Amino acid sequence: MEMLKGKVAVITGGTRGIGYATVRTYLENGAKVALFGSRKETVDKALEELKSENASWEVMGLWPSLTDYAEVEKAINEVKAHFGKIDVLVNNAGVSARESLYEYDPAAFQKTMDINVTAVFNTSRAVAPIMKAEGGGSILNTSSMVSRHGQPAGVAYPTSKFAVNGITISLARELAKDNIRVNAVAPGVTRTDMVSALPQEMQERISAGIPIGRMCEPQDIANAFLFLASDMAAYITGAVLPVDGAATV
Numbered sequence: 001m002e003m004l005k006g007k008v009a010v011i012t013g014g015t016r017g018i019g020y021a022t023v024r025t026y027l028e029n030g031a032k033v034a035l036f037g038s039r040k041e042t043v044d045k046a047l048e049e050l051k052s053e054n055a056s057w058e059v060m061g062l063w064p065s066l067t068d069y070a071e072v073e074k075a076i077n078e079v080k081a082h083f084g085k086i087d088v089l090v091n092n093a094g095v096s097a098r099e100s101l102y103e104y105d106p107a108a109f110q111k112t113m114d115i116n117v118t119a120v121f122n123t124s125r126a127v128a129p130i131m132k133a134e135g136g137g138s139i140l141n142t143s144s145m146v147s148r149h150g151q152p153a154g155v156a157y158p159t160s161k162f163a164v165n166g167i168t169i170s171l172a173r174e175l176a177k178d179n180i181r182v183n184a185v186a187p188g189v190t191r192t193d194m195v196s197a198l199p200q201e202m203q204e205r206i207s208a209g210i211p212i213g214r215m216c217e218p219q220d221i222a223n224a225f226l227f228l229a230s231d232m233a234a235y236i237t238g239a240v241l242p243v244d245g246a247a248t249v
């Protein structure tokens with residue numbers, strides 16, 4: 001079943017990891033997709049890979065600076081001009097942090113907040129008027145398990161993800177009257193490049209500490225984003241859905 005047949009989606013950070021898995025899953029389910037990345041080279045590589053997998057998939061790529069509102073607005077308008085509408089926005093781009101508070105560079109704190117929070121505001125601000133004019137849409141944000149219990153270093157990261165939950169819940173309330181649903185997914189430890197690079201023994205230790213007995217795969221998150229974007233989730237808005245194998249319960 002093509003759960004997103006006829007829908008147009010914008011997915012930030014779509015060149016690798018969770019974002020790339022979501023782009024593929026949306027295309028497989030009949031959506032047209034605009035993926036946003038940070039550089040032309042990585043965007044081109046992702047587009048090439050996707051096209052070689054299925055030449056009929058309708059996918060385009062752009063690389064606006066997500067922290068610059070004017071660039072984001074221009075890119076969103078380009079997607080609207082290209083595909084004619086925008087039904088779904090997936091805010092997936094994000095960076096993690098590990099610094100100790102005692103050595104924290106204030107500029108690094110701000111940078112994490114800019115990418116993980118301000119960028120979510122920017123894309124939502126640019127896309128909401130388009131969705132409203134079209135009678136509705138779905139905005140999906142990427143939170144984290146750390147938005148439930150924090151983490152013992154890199155304070156900007158959990159701070160930013162608590163803020164993502166705040167944007168999600170607040171915009172859900174504000175935009176419900178325009179039929180725009182706003183939800184978030186809160187992944188547990190997910191096997192993307194960063195995790196795969198850890199020694200095997202450390203990966204096994206992480207998996208053993210998760211009640212379900214394995215790490216989250218990017219596809220697990222893509223599946224949650226698929227359901228929440230689909231019409232099957234028509235009455236779900238303001239939710240922050242943990243997808244973490246019971247790691248936080």
Ligand code: NAD
Binds near residue numbers: 093096115145186193
């Ligand atoms: P990743 O590092 O593999 O991918 C991150 C994506 O964000 C990349 O496509 C990158 O290009 C993009 N990005 C980063 N900075 C950017 C910028 N300044 N401008 C534009 N794009 C930028 O990470 P991932 O693990 O796939 O993470 C995706 C999302 O999931 C993030 O929001 C992350 O916080 C969240 N998350 C990940 C995990 C995990 O364990 N991997 C757990 C919880 C939440």
